[in-house]
Amino acid sequence: MEAATTSAPAAAPPAKKKVTDRAKAERKLAWMLCAPAVIAMIVVTGYPIAYAFYLSLQKFDLRFPDDKEFVGLANYGDVLTSSTWWTDVFTTLIITVVSVAIELVLGMAIALVMHRAIFGRGPVRAAILIPYGIITVVAAFAWKFAFDPTSGFVAGLPLISDDAQPLNTKNGSLMVIVLAEVWKTTPFMALLLLAGLALVPDELHEAAKVDGASVTQRFFRITLPLMKPAILVALLFRTLDAFRIFDNVYIIQPGGALGTETVSILGYNVLINRGNLGLGSAISILIFLCVILIAVFFVRVLGTSTAQQRGEA
Amino acid sequence: MVVAAATLAACGSSEGGSGARAINWYVFNEPGGAYDAAVDDCNKQANGRYNINYVKLPTDANQQRELIVRRLAAEDESIDLVGMDVIWTAELAEAGWILPWEGERRTVAEKDKLEGPLKTVEYKDKVYGIPFTSNTQLLWYRKDRVDTPPDDFTWDEMIDDAVDKGTAVEVQARQYEGLTVWINSLIAGAGGQIVDQAGNVKVDDSAKRAAEVESKLAKSPAAPPGMSTNAEDQARQGFESGRSDYQVNYPFVYPSAAAVGEDFQKNMGWARYPRTDKDEPSRPPLGGINIGVSSFSNKPDLAFDAAECLANEKHQAIAAEKGGLPPTTESVYETEQVKKAYPFADLLRESIEAAAPRPVTPAYSDISLAIQKTFHPPESVDPDGIVDKLRDRMEKAAQGKIF
Numbered sequence: 001m002e003a004a005t006t007s008a009p010a011a012a013p014p015a016k017k018k019v020t021d022r023a024k025a026e027r028k029l030a031w032m033l034c035a036p037a038v039i040a041m042i043v044v045t046g047y048p049i050a051y052a053f054y055l056s057l058q059k060f061d062l063r064f065p066d067d068k069e070f071v072g073l074a075n076y077g078d079v080l081t082s083s084t085w086w087t088d089v090f091t092t093l094i095i096t097v098v099s100v101a102i103e104l105v106l107g108m109a110i111a112l113v114m115h116r117a118i119f120g121r122g123p124v125r126a127a128i129l130i131p132y133g134i135i136t137v138v139a140a141f142a143w144k145f146a147f148d149p150t151s152g153f154v155a156g157l158p159l160i161s162d163d164a165q166p167l168n169t170k171n172g173s174l175m176v177i178v179l180a181e182v183w184k185t186t187p188f189m190a191l192l193l194l195a196g197l198a199l200v201p202d203e204l205h206e207a208a209k210v211d212g213a214s215v216t217q218r219f220f221r222i223t224l225p226l227m228k229p230a231i232l233v234a235l236l237f238r239t240l241d242a243f244r245i246f247d248n249v250y251i252i253q254p255g256g257a258l259g260t261e262t263v264s265i266l267g268y269n270v271l272i273n274r275g276n277l278g279l280g281s282a283i284s285i286l287i288f289l290c291v292i293l294i295a296v297f298f299v300r301v302l303g304t305s306t307a308q309q310r311g312e313a
Numbered sequence: 314m315v316v317a318a319a320t321l322a323a324c325g326s327s328e329g330g331s332g333a334r335a336i337n338w339y340v341f342n343e344p345g346g347a348y349d350a351a352v353d354d355c356n357k358q359a360n361g362r363y364n365i366n367y368v369k370l371p372t373d374a375n376q377q378r379e380l381i382v383r384r385l386a387a388e389d390e391s392i393d394l395v396g397m398d399v400i401w402t403a404e405l406a407e408a409g410w411i412l413p414w415e416g417e418r419r420t421v422a423e424k425d426k427l428e429g430p431l432k433t434v435e436y437k438d439k440v441y442g443i444p445f446t447s448n449t450q451l452l453w454y455r456k457d458r459v460d461t462p463p464d465d466f467t468w469d470e471m472i473d474d475a476v477d478k479g480t481a482v483e484v485q486a487r488q489y490e491g492l493t494v495w496i497n498s499l500i501a502g503a504g505g506q507i508v509d510q511a512g513n514v515k516v517d518d519s520a521k522r523a524a525e526v527e528s529k530l531a532k533s534p535a536a537p538p539g540m541s542t543n544a545e546d547q548a549r550q551g552f553e554s555g556r557s558d559y560q561v562n563y564p565f566v567y568p569s570a571a572a573v574g575e576d577f578q579k580n581m582g583w584a585r586y587p588r589t590d591k592d593e594p595s596r597p598p599l600g601g602i603n604i605g606v607s608s609f610s611n612k613p614d615l616a617f618d619a620a621e622c623l624a625n626e627k628h629q630a631i632a633a634e635k636g637g638l639p640p641t642t643e644s645v646y647e648t649e650q651v652k653k654a655y656p657f658a659d660l661l662r663e664s665i666e667a668a669a670p671r672p673v674t675p676a677y678s679d680i681s682l683a684i685q686k687t688f689h690p691p692e693s694v695d696p697d698g699i700v701d702k703l704r705d706r707m708e709k710a711a712q713g714k715i716f
Contacts, residue, residue: 061713062386063408063675082715149538150550168541170690257488258541258690266715272379274679275386276713283715 049288055281062275075282084266085283089290092262095174096242099181103238104231106182107189114190115197132187140251143180147172170259173252177260180248185241189234196230197223232304239294244287263287334363336612336619339384340396340602341377342369347636351628355619363615365394365623374398374490378678385410385607393610394620397442397603399433400490400671400681406436407675411605412613413439421621429668430641434603436673441605445624446638448563448600449586449664450498451657455558456582467588468499468526471559475535482535483548483560486527488689491544493671493681494598495561496688499523501596501669502589507707508672508680514711516704522589524688524696531691541690553577561586563600564655565637583657585664596669601641639665679710686716 059071079085110128117124131139146152149165166172200223208218224231246264249256256265267287271280298304340348352367359365370377378401384392385405395411405411414422414434422443423431430444452471454462459474475482485491500507505519530536537543537551545562552560553573560566570578586597604620606613622628629640630650637654639661645651646662655661672680683706688694709716 059713062382063404064713065408078714084715150547150554165539168539168690255488255685269682270715272383273375273682275382279713279715 052281052284052288055277056285058278060276060278062277071278075279076286078279079282079286084261085263085286087259088256088261088263088266091174091260092243092245092264095178095181095245095262096239099178099185099242100235100238102178102182103186103189104235106186107193107234110186110190111193111197114194128190129187131184132191134184136184136247137251139184140180140248143176143183144252147176167253168258173258173260177245177248177252180252181242181245184248185238189238192234192237193227193230196227196234199230200226229304232298232302236295236298236304239298240291243291243294263290332364333612334361334615336363336365336393336616337368337391338365338394338396338604338619338623339368339370339381339392340394340604341374342372343632343636343638345636347628347632347634347638350631350635351623354628355622358622359619363612363619365619370396381405385609388609389607390609390611392607393612393616394623395605395607396445397605399430399599399601399603400677402434402441402603402605403436403673403675404677405605406439406441410608411441412608412617413441414443414606414617415439418617418621425642425644427641427643427662427665429599429665429670430601430603432670432673433599433601442603443620443624444601444603444641446602446629446632446636447641447665448639449597449661449668450494450561450563451597451660451664452584452587453552453560453562453566454582454584455580457580458558461582462584462587464585465588465591466584467591469529471587472526472530472533472535475557475559476533478558480535480559481537481551481557482530483537483543483551483557483562484530484540485544485548485562486531486540486689486691487542487544487547488685489544490681490685492688493684494600496523496527496684497671498586498596498598498669499526499589502586502593504590504593506669506672507684508674512674514680514704514707516700516707518700519589520700520703521696524694524699526589527688527691528694528696531694536692541692563637564639564657564661567655567657568637583660585660585667594667596667597664599665599668599670601638674711676711676713679713680707683707683710683716 056075057070057072058068059074060068114121114125114128144167147154147166149155154160154166155164164172166176204222204226205218208222213221244264245262246268249260249262249265250268253260255269256262261269263283264287267280267283270276270283274280338352343349348367352365356364370380378398381392381395381397381401382404385395385408395405397405397411406413413419419440422434422440426444427447430447434440434442434444452462452466458480459478462471471482485495497507500519500523503519503522505517505522506515507520509515531540537548537557539547543551545565548560548562549566549569551557552562552566553570567578567581567583570581586595588595604624606616606620610616624641626640626642626645629642629645630648632638633640633645633651634654639655640646640651643662646658652658671677674680684703687699687703687706706716
């Protein structure tokens, strides 16, 4: 007995080692199974990012191939000291904050409807998802035409002045852009929130009801706190998307005219229109860094966890 | 299956052909069928020596340029001929993407051409294309509603008259190349220029004059609805809808007017582009397409031959008749075809000869973008600060900085 008990811990290390060998083999196998995906990721994302960073350190204009030279961080200095960049960052942030805020409220309402829908659940969910299935460029054109004073129906609506030309003013254009963005991506928000809503146990609601809690109290005291992880993930995804907004602006106010230029439009103008690869790449890398900052803010400061969301859903 | 095969065939042709005799011509999609006719005719004449494929580019001038620049920068061998907007010459030539026309070729390219269009193919004393079609803007007005404009009609007089009569003046003031076209003509009309012969940025008080005209119109009741987002087509529609009695625009508005109604075209008058200053002749805009030969073509000799054929007098006349695109060769204006298509052929030719070319510089797209940003939106343009603002942006643009 004694020998057996003492031999047990003694036997443990070799046994553990044995497991380690096996684990090693398994880990190796896992790596090999992952390898194609990892290699694909490196090729399609790692390489372009690294190449963009390399380009951003050079003075390199497509039209002046002979003037190519290494300039270090000079391009970043140019961008960060220009008022254009900061104006565009500000415009982008306004579009992001306003559209994501509206989407959150609307998305929550729609999620509650989808969650509570008793009959026709499938059709209701499908109908709500339609805008998300429409190509952004097509949707943007639809909104642009709707607000056009000559071809659109909006100017003909009651309560709206026939002379209203929202696309002729900065604020009007931003409003139409936010509207198009909200219309298009609210379903996505609603879907993510719906997943979170499904996690709230009905028993809690029933118990609260018995205790005399009102509908509002139950929503703010039970539903919202339990949904916090889902809400944060939804906000994170949408904020990252909204910050990179391009197509809506490109269609609704071509070239980012009337002060609607966002950082992505600026990057496009410099990179594609002006053919300035060095400066344009610096802008791209800066946008990339902004996106990382937003993600870090959500994960570290607000404690968003995508794993939690995945695990529970 | 049939549909699939047809689609595949269509894809094949739009991507251009291959083979030892195929010449791919990348140029905008001309809806009137004039380019198709020229291509067919040249292929017939070539008798198998070469076969031109007409590869259609988007109608938007910016998108055309982006596509061409991207492909040429990648040394794409599938492009043999480029249908170049008049403003691309310096950019493509400086980058070494198009071949100069030398010796005999140069003589053919320059032969009998109007002065204005010829200037647009020259860069650093060399010729980089053959002028094919030209374009300019005229002042169109309603004969039944306003008086015949005098020879020295100015923008100020036109705006005042439109305000008096409670009508509008149609212009192109969206933030795009058309705005540069307008501003460039206003500046040249005040005796100024944006970039000098040597390619240096020259911004003086003429820019202030241009801003004064723009701002005067934008702030007056004669500003058409949607002015800051209107391009050529919105201007045409505005004029056809009757909301305005004046419009500056390209000649395509004339055939279009025939579709509006019986008397509409009859009541449409034309005059030379308005003056910026009373005692300076006006400098109308200059547009058009030149044909250049790509440096990466595998068969430059055939490509030069094909370009010469495409841009010949016969095809210029067809382009004028079917596409509403004014010729670059002087004698073509005398043909019956052109005289019939354009009752205003003489005015057109006079305008093209007097036209103000846009700046000839490899950094043209940067310069143009800087002009567009500075002069937009029209109602917020402040003539007093514009000279410094424009100069600052232009210098940053020329140095490849952000603006």
